[in-house]
Amino acid sequence: MQSWTxxxxxxxxxxxxxxxAGHFGINSKFKWMDPLILHDAxxxxxxxxxxxxxxxxxxxxxxxxxxxxxxxxxxxxxxIKNIDPTLKNNTPNDYIDEYKIEVDEKYEYAxxxxxxxxxxxxxxxxxxxxxxxxxxxxxxxxxTDTDKLLDNIEDIINYLDTGxxxxxxxxxxxxxxxxxxxxxxTISYLMLLDKPxxxxxxxxxxxxxxxxxxxxxxNDRYKKITNKxxxxxxxxxxxxxxxxxxxxxxxxxxxxxxxxxxxxISLIQFSSKF
Numbered sequence: 316m317q318s319w320t321x322x323x324x325x326x327x328x329x330x331x332x333x334x335x336a337g338h339f340g341i342n343s344k345f346k347w348m349d350p351l352i353l354h355d356a357x358x359x360x361x362x363x364x365x366x367x368x369x370x371x372x373x374x375x376x377x378x379x380x381x382x383x384x385x386x387x388x389x390x391x392x393x394x395i396k397n398i399d400p401t402l403k404n405n406t407p408n409d410y411i412d413e414y415k416i417e418v419d420e421k422y423e424y425a426x427x428x429x430x431x432x433x434x435x436x437x438x439x440x441x442x443x444x445x446x447x448x449x450x451x452x453x454x455x456x457x458x459t460d461t462d463k464l465l466d467n468i469e470d471i472i473n474y475l476d477t478g479x480x481x482x483x484x485x486x487x488x489x490x491x492x493x494x495x496x497x498x499x500x501t502i503s504y505l506m507l508l509d510k511p512x513x514x515x516x517x518x519x520x521x522x523x524x525x526x527x528x529x530x531x532x533x534n535d536r537y538k539k540i541t542n543k544x545x546x547x548x549x550x551x552x553x554x555x556x557x558x559x560x561x562x563x564x565x566x567x568x569x570x571x572x573x574x575x576x577x578x579x580i581s582l583i584q585f586s587s588k589f
Contacts, residue, residue: 316418317419320381320415321414321445322412323411324380324411324452325377325410326378326395329376330374330376332350335351335398347506350371350372350449351372352369352370352372354369361391362390368387371445372395375450377449377450377453379449381445412451416433417431417432418432418433421434428530439523440523443511443514447527451531451533454533457540458539460493464490464494490551491548507537
């Protein structure tokens with residue numbers, strides 16, 4: 316029986332694969348969907364015995380480790396952080412996905428929540444599964460961050476119920492930027508709506524890809540994120556309107572006060588003549 320254990324985690328929002336690849340003598344220019352794959356000789360310089368082990372690095376900041384133990388994963392991460400100084404302050408987070416592939420003649424092809432079985436091996440298994448797993452893990456981080464932002468905004472709404480509103484323009488701008496970042500990350504960074512190139516050219520790969528993204532519910536999760544970000548955007552638009560109205564009210568009060576002061580000065584000047 317052959318088996319592969321996959322673990323995916325998020326290290327950062329964006330990774331410069333060309334810089335990391337150059338360190339290993341790999342001169343290919345990586346496109347957005349292309350992973351940098353470390354295997355055999357490239358891993359032997361980091362681990363003791365890199366055979367039957369793979370590390371997939373993706374532009375959108377996720378890494379997928381195949382057949383690596385926890386201490387080996389940490390060794391690889393620390394090594395990569397030394398290659399790219401921009402990653403030094405990044406630490407792996409709690410957004411982790413795991414999956415396992417088992418191939419044996421006695422098995423039937425089947426997909427489960429944490430296991431895939433098959434009676435024969437196809438190369439595209441280790442092309443599609445790491446990609447979808449990496450996207451799922453990054454999406455999990457976006458989902459958690461979105462929920463945290465919703466909780467923070469709920470606190471503001473509760474405060475608004477008291478008839479008070481003290482959110483500054485800077486805070487509104489930062490909140491709006493976070494909402495836009497969620498939208499940008501899911502569409503442009505993760506390319507959740509895009510199929511890998513191999514799936515366009517091979518019907519079997521396309522079918523397998525559709526099955527895997529359905530298993531991880533990527534499309535449904537994407538729709539939920541989209542709906543949440545739309546709600547967040549509507550709320551921030553309301554906050555912006557309230558801020559503008561508050562500023563307009565202040566200006567009106569200032570104008571009234573200036574007129575009142577001018578009237579008082581005029582009355583004083585008029586009374587002084589008598």
